[in-house]
Amino acid sequence: MPGEEAAAGSAPQLLTGWGRTSPSACDVVHPQHAAEVRAALQTAPPRGGIARGLGRSYGDAAQNGGGLVLDCTGLRSIGSVSGEGLVTVGGGAPLDDLSQAVVPQGWFIPVSPGTRFVTVGGAIAADVHGKNHHRDGSFCRHVTSMTLALPSGEVCTVTPEDGAELFWATAGGMGLTGVVVQATIRLLPVQSRFLLVDTNRTRDLDETMALMEQGDEAYRYSVAWLDLTSRRSPGRGVLTRGDHAPATALPASSRSRALDYRPRTRLAAPPWAPPWLVNRLSVRTFNEVWFRKAPAERRAELQSIEAFFYPLDAAAAWNRVYGRRGFLQYQCVVPFGAEETLRHIVSKLAAAPAAPALTVLKRFGEASPSPLSFPIPGWTLAVDFPAARGSGLDAVLDECDRLVVDAGGRVYLAKDARMRQDLLRLMYPHLDEWRKIVRRVDPHRRLASDLDRRLDLTGTRRARKQG
Amino acid sequence: MTDALGRARSVLVLGGGSDIGLAIAGRLVARGTRRVVLAGRHPQAMAERARDLQVAGADVATIPFDAADIGAHEKTIAAAFADFGDFDVVVLAFGVLGDQSAFEQEPAAAGLAVVVNYAGAVSAGLAVAKQLRAQGRGRLVVLSSVAGQRARRDNFVYGSSKAGLDAFALGLSEALRGSGAGVLIVRPGFVRTKMTAGRPPAPFTSSSEDVAAAVEDALDREATAVWVPAKLRWVFLVLRLLPQPLFRRVAARSARGEHQ
Ligand SMILES: Cc1cc2nc3c(=O)[nH]c(=O)nc-3n(C[C@H](O)[C@H](O)[C@H](O)COP(=O)(O)OP(=O)(O)OC[C@H]3O[C@@H](n4cnc5c(N)ncnc54)[C@H](O)[C@@H]3O)c2cc1C
Ligand SMILES: NC(=O)c1ccc[n+]([C@@H]2O[C@H](COP(=O)([O-])OP(=O)(O)OC[C@H]3O[C@@H](n4cnc5c(N)ncnc54)[C@H](OP(=O)(O)O)[C@@H]3O)[C@@H](O)[C@H]2O)c1
Numbered sequence: 001m002p003g004e005e006a007a008a009g010s011a012p013q014l015l016t017g018w019g020r021t022s023p024s025a026c027d028v029v030h031p032q033h034a035a036e037v038r039a040a041l042q043t044a045p046p047r048g049g050i051a052r053g054l055g056r057s058y059g060d061a062a063q064n065g066g067g068l069v070l071d072c073t074g075l076r077s078i079g080s081v082s083g084e085g086l087v088t089v090g091g092g093a094p095l096d097d098l099s100q101a102v103v104p105q106g107w108f109i110p111v112s113p114g115t116r117f118v119t120v121g122g123a124i125a126a127d128v129h130g131k132n133h134h135r136d137g138s139f140c141r142h143v144t145s146m147t148l149a150l151p152s153g154e155v156c157t158v159t160p161e162d163g164a165e166l167f168w169a170t171a172g173g174m175g176l177t178g179v180v181v182q183a184t185i186r187l188l189p190v191q192s193r194f195l196l197v198d199t200n201r202t203r204d205l206d207e208t209m210a211l212m213e214q215g216d217e218a219y220r221y222s223v224a225w226l227d228l229t230s231r232r233s234p235g236r237g238v239l240t241r242g243d244h245a246p247a248t249a250l251p252a253s254s255r256s257r258a259l260d261y262r263p264r265t266r267l268a269a270p271p272w273a274p275p276w277l278v279n280r281l282s283v284r285t286f287n288e289v290w291f292r293k294a295p296a297e298r299r300a301e302l303q304s305i306e307a308f309f310y311p312l313d314a315a316a317a318w319n320r321v322y323g324r325r326g327f328l329q330y331q332c333v334v335p336f337g338a339e340e341t342l343r344h345i346v347s348k349l350a351a352a353p354a355a356p357a358l359t360v361l362k363r364f365g366e367a368s369p370s371p372l373s374f375p376i377p378g379w380t381l382a383v384d385f386p387a388a389r390g391s392g393l394d395a396v397l398d399e400c401d402r403l404v405v406d407a408g409g410r411v412y413l414a415k416d417a418r419m420r421q422d423l424l425r426l427m428y429p430h431l432d433e434w435r436k437i438v439r440r441v442d443p444h445r446r447l448a449s450d451l452d453r454r455l456d457l458t459g460t461r462r463a464r465k466q467g
Numbered sequence: 468m469t470d471a472l473g474r475a476r477s478v479l480v481l482g483g484g485s486d487i488g489l490a491i492a493g494r495l496v497a498r499g500t501r502r503v504v505l506a507g508r509h510p511q512a513m514a515e516r517a518r519d520l521q522v523a524g525a526d527v528a529t530i531p532f533d534a535a536d537i538g539a540h541e542k543t544i545a546a547a548f549a550d551f552g553d554f555d556v557v558v559l560a561f562g563v564l565g566d567q568s569a570f571e572q573e574p575a576a577a578g579l580a581v582v583v584n585y586a587g588a589v590s591a592g593l594a595v596a597k598q599l600r601a602q603g604r605g606r607l608v609v610l611s612s613v614a615g616q617r618a619r620r621d622n623f624v625y626g627s628s629k630a631g632l633d634a635f636a637l638g639l640s641e642a643l644r645g646s647g648a649g650v651l652i653v654r655p656g657f658v659r660t661k662m663t664a665g666r667p668p669a670p671f672t673s674s675s676e677d678v679a680a681a682v683e684d685a686l687d688r689e690a691t692a693v694w695v696p697a698k699l700r701w702v703f704l705v706l707r708l709l710p711q712p713l714f715r716r717v718a719a720r721s722a723r724g725e726h727q
Contacts, residue, residue, distance in 0.1 A: 012603060014647055021471035025603035025647030047602070060468060065553075065603030065647060328471045389473035389687040394499065397472075417471035420499065450604075453553060454468040454476065 015063040018056050018319050020326030021387050021417050024065030024450055028052075032074040034181040037149040041179065041446055044068050044151075048448030051179045053119030054094060057126060058329045059417030060450035061174050067448055072121050075181055081105055085187040086144060091121035091180035096263070098185075103261035103305070107187035108244065110142035112309045114360075116263065121180040126414035127172035127373040129380075131221035131309070134365040138375050140171035141368055142186045148178035151446035155181065164369075169437040172373035174413055176438055176447050176458055190244040192258035195221070195308045197242035199298045201291065205235025205346055208361065209339065209379075212239065216363055219243060221308070227291055228349060228356040228383065229284040235346055237361070238294040245302060263306040267315040275323035278386050280355040312358075322386050327357070330397055331382035331412040333364060333375065338407035342379050345400050349381075352396045354388040371430030374412045382415070394418060413451065421455050435459045468555060468604070470499075473687045475555035475606075477502035479547055481532060481591055482561025483513045486660035487610060489520075490675035491558055494683045496525045504551055506532035506543070507561070534561045534587035535579065544594040548602075556686065557595045558608045559588055563625075564662050570624045577624045584628035589635050596639055599648035608651045608682060609636040613694070616654070616703045619718045640691055651685055653678065654703075655695040670721055671699055 012025035027045070031037045041049055047067030054073065055062055063069060072092035078101050079088040085107050089098055096116040099109050111123070111130040118128065124146060127138045136142070145159040146167060158167040170177045198219070202208040208224050216222045219241035226237040247258045312318060319327065330349070334341050349356050360382045364375040385393060401411060401423050410427035411419055425431050438458050445460055452458050469475045475495050480488040483505025492503050503525045505513040510529040517527040528551065532543055548554065563580045570577035592607065599605035614622055615629030633652060640650035655678050657669040678695045685693035694700040706714060 012646070014645070019471060022469060023604070023647060024468075025600075025645070059471065065468075066601050067603070326471065387471045390684060394472040394474060398499075418474065421476075421501065450468050454470065 013069075015052070015055070015069060016326070017059045017062060017417065019058040019328045019387065019417055020319055020322070021328060022060050022450070024060070024063050026064050026067060026069040028069045028071055030071045030074050034075070034147070034149055034155055037070060037072070037075075037179050037181055038153050038155060040068065040070050041149060041151055042153045044446050048446050050447060050449040050452075051091070051121055051125070051175045053092060053122030053125075054117050056113075056115055056118045056122065057414040059413075059415065060454060061126075061414060062122070062449065064449050065453075070179060072179065072181075073119060075121075077182075081107055081187060085189060086184055087187060088182060088184045089120050090182055091124075091147075092119050094119055095123060099305070100261060100263070102187055103190070103193055104259045106189055106191065106259060108190045108305070110136060110186060110188045111139040114310065115313055116306075116310050117313065120183050120185070121175075124171060124180050124183060125173060125175045126412075127368060127370055127375075128414070129364065129375050131223045131362065133375055134216055134222065134363045135220050137366055138171075138368050138373055140168075140370065140373070143171070143183050144186055145184045146170060146180050147182040149181050150178045151442040151444070165437055166441065168368070168370040169372070169434050169441075171368060171370040172413075173370075173434065173438075174372070174451060174457065175449060176452060177441055178447070188244075190259075191247040192245045192250055193261040193305050194245040194250065194258070194302045195242045195305065196245045196249055197240055197301045197303045197308060199295055199301065200239045201294045201296045202237050202239060204233040205237075205343060208235060208237045208239060209342075212361075212363055215241065222362060224361040225290070226346075226359040226361050227287040228346065228359050229280060229287050230291075234350040236291065238291065240308070242303070242308065249300075249302065261305060263310070263313070265313060265316045269315055269318045269320045271317075271320060273321050273323045275325045275386070278322050278327070278355060278357055283355040283357050325389065326387045327384055328387050328417045329382055329384050329415040330400065331380060331415040332400065332404045332409055333378050333380040333412075334404060334407045334409035335376060335378040336363075338378065338409065341403050341407040341409075342381065345381065345403055348396055348400055348403075349383050352385065353392045354385045357384040357386070359383045371434040372413070372428055374410065374414070376410070378409060380412075382412075387417075413455075413457075416451075416455075419455065424455050424457070431459075468553070469606075474499040475686075476500060477504070477551065477554050477556075479504045479506065479551075479554045479557045479595075481506045481557065481559050481595075482534065483507040483529060483532075484509060484516060485560035485562075485610075486662070486675045487655070487658060487678050488558050488560030489516060490679035491560075491608065491682050492520055492525075493523065494676075494679040495556065496520050496523045498683065500555075501525055502551060503527045504547055504554075505529045506547065508533050534583045534591065537582075537587060537590045540587070540590045541594040541597075544591065544598060548598045553602045554598075554605060556606050556608060557599070558610070559592060559595070560610050561587070562610060562662070565625055567621050567624060580624060581628045581631075584625065585631040585635075588632050592635065592639055596643060596648065600643070600646045603647040605648045606651055606686060607639070607648070608653060608686075611636060611652050611654050613654050613656050613699055613703055617707050617714065620715070621718075637691075649689065649691070651682065651690060652692040653682055653685075653695065654692065654699065656699050658695075671696055671702070
């Protein structure tokens with residue numbers, strides 16, 4: 001029969017995260033409806049299944065070696081926006097599609113990560129944060145309801161009031177509580193597709209931090225780009241802060257097109273790059289240019305949504321510039337008061353045996369009720385590194401983990417690809433609460449991912465025998 | 468899971484009392500491996516030798532495994548994966564060198580050595596490959612030898628078993644393409660271990676630690692084969708092409724005791 005081959009499944013596919021490290025072979029299915037998600041979960045092989053969005057998590061969260069991967073990008077419906085700004089969307093809908101649909105109607109997504117190519121399900125599963133976390137909190141704060149396909153085959157809808165436990169366990173739960181097939185999000189009203197942005201160039205880390213401490217509260221959005229490769233002043237940077245521009249801020253001639261949002265991808269990275277392309281010299285040169293290009297101080301500059309939120313999206317597949325070995329991002333948060341630790345980590349990373357490429361610093365506000373959500377009030381630092389194996393980078397990052405843990409902070413699971421298992425519990429003190437809920441909704445462990453196996457997130461993968 | 472920086476989380480050594488196997492495990496543990504399972508005929512002796520690994524922070528377990536008991540391989544290896552979870556690296560380290568002149572007196576002994584070195588490695592290797600395929604990732608490290616590159620008069624039983632093993636491992640590496648799993652073939656020259664104890668060192672002699680360092684590096688590079696020391700690759704490129712009379716003379720000269 002012609003359909004037989006498809007039913008038996010096609011060849012396994014090698015999947016990685018955005019960092020292009022640690023591939024594993026997975027059987028990939030492409031459900032188009034909640035019913036197909038249910039069916040896939042119920043027939044999942046012994047190694048289980050996991051949802052995947054646009055694969056923008058850096059590590060191994062959205063892959064499942066030897067098991068099933070549910071590519072959810074077929075669940076991309078986008079409903080109409082209600083008067084209060086509520087919109088119901090499919091779990092696989094890209095935030096890009098959503099914002100292109102709603103900006104022309106005067107709404108914007110409440111939390112934007114640094115790329116618009118993430119799905120609603122991925123944004124929920126990592127409880128993503130944006131430049132407005134200090135003000136507006138993480139993504140799931142703005143989710144009013146989620147519809148989940150549970151491993152049992154049941155489909156249920158949870159809200160922060162009704163089924164709150166499962167709602168918050170799914171927020172930041174890395175896909176291990178169920179598949180988000182639909183969610184309702186509360187949007188933010190905007191008058192234009194522009195932002196009014198203030199920029200400050202800073203001399204060093206202390207000045208960057210001082211400026212952020214003093215002024216962040218006055219802005220909805222704030223983020224600092226740091227240069228860790230400058231020999232004279234590591235931690236110098238460019239701080240950009242702003243808010244959505246009212247229509248009146250635009251020149252009269254363009255006000256009629258104030259909501260005319262059509263982001264474009266202009267460049268593409270070459271499909272192949274030598275692994276040495278991103279090195280200390282090339283990063284330093286790039287940083288120098290970037291730093292000099294920024295104004296010492298500029299106020300109320302109009303910047304488009306795509307320039308302000310998604311500068312990296314201007315180049316498609318830019319993750320390839322790191323070559324065959326791929327790259328990783330180290331993102332941690334340390335609580336306010338642990339500024340000494342932050343400085344210590346910055347100096348360690350600046351001196352790491354691999355080039356600290358893109359570096360970003362921002363301040364988090366209140367944590368969400370989710371047991372596994374990453375943001376806690378404090379400083380978050382994210383640094384990209386080429387995945388230089390055998391270079392000693394692993395030891396440096398382990399040392400940073402220790403500093404982070406000792407300060408009461410944690411590492412972001414959506415970015416992690418190398419953390420040691422034993423620190424998980426120390427970083428996420430509510431881990432056991434979360435595991436209890438996982439055991440309840442998924443007693444037979446039908447959901448599983450490489451991340452889960454690597455860190456034993458669900459606490460079910462300990463060896464049956466001890467030595 | 469082998470992580471983004473190439474650190475294996477758990478390792479299985481078949482022939483867990485092997486000097487080279489333990490040196491490789493030690494290297495990986497220093498890098499961050501947390502679990503080591505040693506499989507071999509003498510669990511007690513292996514457990515004693517595992518102390519260093521434990522001190523370095525690994526959980527070590529031992530399981531009984533006999534390379535000559537081919538009928539039991541699939542079950543033993545499947546049980547190891549079921550009991551201890553995924554393995555990122557499996558080292559196929561068992562092997563016997565034997566004594567060429569004794570083999571010539573006692574053909575059955577030669578046959579048994581070949582069963583361990585080749586037939587046992589084939590069945591254990593395929594049983595491991597099945598598990599690695601099922602987990603969609605992982606590396607099988609096969610201890611071949613330069614002795615298999617061109618058999619000499621004074622080691623051709625051992626050499627021919629390693630020649631078979633090497634060809635098998637190359638084929639397996641092809642078979643695993645696209646599966647997420649892979650093979651690393653290790654071709655050492657003379658290595659100072661208990662296998663070669665008492666034999667005079669030959670040219671290009673190395674230590675277990677040298678082999679382990681080369682394996683670690685080759686795993687990082689995702690290489691299919693590694694020679695220890697590296698220059699043996701070029702030496703054997705030439706040796707393999709020599710006409711037999713010439714090779715005989717070269718072999719005789721270096722065979723002041725070289726038996727790898
Ligand atoms: C350039 C860049 C910038 C970034 N900036 C930020 C940032 O500023 N802030 C931030 O928080 N993150 C940031 N990220 C990380 C990214 O937002 C998260 O990793 C996000 O989860 C990716 O979404 P995705 O759809 O690609 O999901 P994937 O990467 O495919 O999956 C991520 C996780 O979500 C789960 N998942 C996916 N879909 C579903 C579903 N339908 N139901 C249940 N679980 C699901 C997966 O199982 C997996 O655990 C950035 C990433 C990149 C590449
Ligand atoms: N040393 C060298 O010069 C050299 C050079 C090239 C390649 N190699 C290869 O490297 C590998 C490791 O050798 P090594 O130098 O580390 O020697 P080793 O210390 O003697 O290790 C060989 C191991 O194989 C085990 N073994 C033998 N027969 C077995 C069987 N039937 N079942 C299970 N285990 C069995 C031995 O276990 P017991 O302790 O139970 O006997 C021993 O632990 C071997 O494959 C060898 O051929 C060695």
